[in-house]
Amino acid sequence: MKQSAELVFIPSPGIGHLVATVEVAKLLLSRDDQLFITILIIKFPFSTDGTDAYVESFADSSISHRIKFINLPQQNIETQGNSTINFLNFIDNQQTNVKDVVAKLIESETKNRLAGFVIDMFCTSMIDVANELGVPTYMFFTSPASMLGLLFHLQALRDDHNKDCIEFKDSTADLVVPSYSNPLPAARILPSILFEKETGNRFLNLAKRFRDVKGILINTFTELESHALLSLSSDGKIPPVYPAGPILNVKNDDNNDQVDSKQSKQKSDILKWLDDQPPSSVVFLCFGSMGSFSEDQVKEIARGLEHAGFRFLWSLRQPPPKGQIGMPSDYADHTGVLPEGFLDRTAGVGKVIGWAPQVAILAHPAVGGFVSHCGWNSTLESLWFGVPIATWPLYAEQQANAFQLVTELGIAVEIDMSYRKEGPVVVTAEKIEGGIKELMELDSDVRKRVKQMSDSSKKALMDGGSSYAALGHFIDQI
Template identity: 65%
Template sequence: MKQPTKLVFIPSAGTGHLISAVEMAKLLVSRDEKLFITVLIMKLPFESKGTEAYISSLESSPVLSRINFITLPQAASDIDTRKSPNAFRSQFVESHKPYVKDAISKLAESESESTRVAGFVIDMVCTTMIDVANDFGVPTYMFFTSPAGFLGLVLNIQTIRDVYGKHVSEFKGSDAELTLPTFVDSVPAGVLPSVLLDKDGAKAFLGYANRFRELKGILINTFVELESHALDSLSDGKTPPVYPVGPILNLKISETEVGSKQAQQKSNILEWLDEQPDSSVVFLCFGSMGSFGEDQVREIASGLEQSGHRFLWSLRQPPPKGIIASPSDYSDPKAVLPEGFLDRTAGIGKVIGWAPQVAILAHPAVGGFVSHCGWNSTLESLWFGVPVAAWPVYAEQQLNAFELVRELGLAVEVNMEYRRDLYGEYPNVVKAHELERGIKELMEKDSDVRKRVKDMSEKSKKALMVGGSSYNSLGRFLDQISL
């Protein structure tokens, strides 16, 4: 009889990473009834309500009964969110090592001797936790929540320096084209992730990449049919085994309790969409950290109005400058919108704050998605067959946009090289005519992009079915941890 096994998940802090990790955990335990998972939660000092709300929203089920959540003590109070994101991230994760050790020790004491800890599953920025796993004599795996294309870039940071004779951060502002194994086309320096164009960030990610080699395997949220070239290039004998198991999505989100403010907002949004023709609405949403300055907001409004298309716009208020925090809803969006905009577009558009993204993308009225190209959002749009107009903002989104537009032909471009930092600095503004052009291209009814997205939508679903590529890959991983 098979011995019960346990995995310890350590996702990066933040609700988005937690949701991906939990969905991965749910998929694993649904495939192996002898598998138990403990998720260790690191709470950001500026984001806790979202995490707590998500955990409380999880409905009880036989699968979830085998997933345990432990919220670690709050990080040391001397961590300054005004530091560079890379310094903050490294210090934040490092400060949790003693709490992780303590949690695992208590877990080991309380568990039956018959339950074997098969390993840690960490986020890409949590490689310091490999030390903790080594202390307990267990292997470490990684759940990579970004695409295989980006994984290949991270693994080749040192190679870039060797080949091109300069540090990856020195390509900031360069018009150079880089050859990378996970991309068919050469990659313009202008779409390299902001974190790698920062000297400290590139140093941090080089450190992560060096430790990736110590992993026993890498679970990645993608699928063979989507990133076949990138995944093939990672089978080089130097990289730990890669298991493409995506798309991992939370498609049954219950955002809030019935009767709550967000539940009412969701109801109002869906009622408005019910009144619109099929595939007629452009949805604009830029992720959990997506917000813009007033100059950019006015350009978006002008671009929407000039496009003439129906729209649903998630408009969020930026946090105070110099602070890393999530955006909020405007008490009165009229204050930042062009005068008369809401009146002029009342018949075809709706401006909202928070957005129930999955429910919106699933609605038949939505025909296009102006997106920041965060990987979760990308996979959701592909799942529902909604083409994307790429407008990346931060993180690795510029590279994601390049892959979608140039490599895969699954998106159109608004501006692939736009970027801003997490402190609310907006070095450039996308003009109204750029957005207008992108929307018009996006909403073409019989475009090649739309056809390719519909085809990839079907492939994404088949990948998870019995016998599908991701289903089989997950099986190989489960066989590995059972050894």
């Protein structure tokens, strides 16, 4: 009889990373009844993101006896100086705690073999802990395969060819990267973090450590990223990759167990409004948990929406106070930031909201298009429900995601591809209007391709599908 095995997952801090980790854990547990999973939770000292409530919601679940959560001891995070470096140091400082917790786990678990660590991309310092304990490390990569290939390529350029990413910052040169079939306009598309010396080097050091893991689970599927996945598997210096996606939380929208009564009412109002709209008639604008805009940009969006003339549902969030680190929040009153009379003029066709139950909205038949920041989870959700995207990236790898969706795959239209949240550029109402009109064309080639990819995403997870097989190969490894 096969011995039961235990995997220790270490996600980055934050509810988004935890939910993605739990979803892949649930998939693994559903495929192998001899597998047990422990998830180590790193919490920010100031966090009130619903992590505790989310964990509690598993107490009565059918898999509760095979999945457990352990909160690591709280650490302080440096608030002065470079926020990216502070974040990475904060994770690195948990190494001793991880070692202590896992050592106790090994002592207490006599029946389960510790099969290894599964780490998030920001947790590569935990490879050293796994090595000390004599177990392998795997990685769960929550961004696309094309981005993984880009990070490996940039790291090799730096370490093998002495080429610094900062050279691309003001360059008009294109960058040829194996994981993309088209040359990348580097200055417009590379994550801005790479254009700063210290953070860029620290980030590429993470990519260097990716090469030390035994295998990489990626939240993508072969039919979506065949070119990127082929480039990774044929490299020879990259660990085996397992495209097991789309790994999504589409049944349990917005972690329903912890949605409070206020959000529950908001969700009900939104869905009721959508019920009254014709099929595929509404354009949905939502920019992720960190997405917000200046007042100038908000007014341009409003004008673009009004001139485009489509029904719309707009998740409009208030930025944190200038100079402060924080999450966007709901406006007490939208009126002050919108053009005068906008809400009256669009009352029959539009609805401006704050927080949005994104999955429930994308799943609604009235929604015909999605103006998105191109976060990878949002992209996969949109594809799952067959809703085409108009790209408006803000930060992180989102510009590269937008490039892939528009230029590489032809499954999105462009409002903007190189917009940066920290930049001075304001996207004009005319550009927004044009993008929305293109997005909402009902018989466009983009819409047809999105529908095909939606079908492929579901088939990939079924028995005999590409992701189903890849996850099986990963389980065989452990």
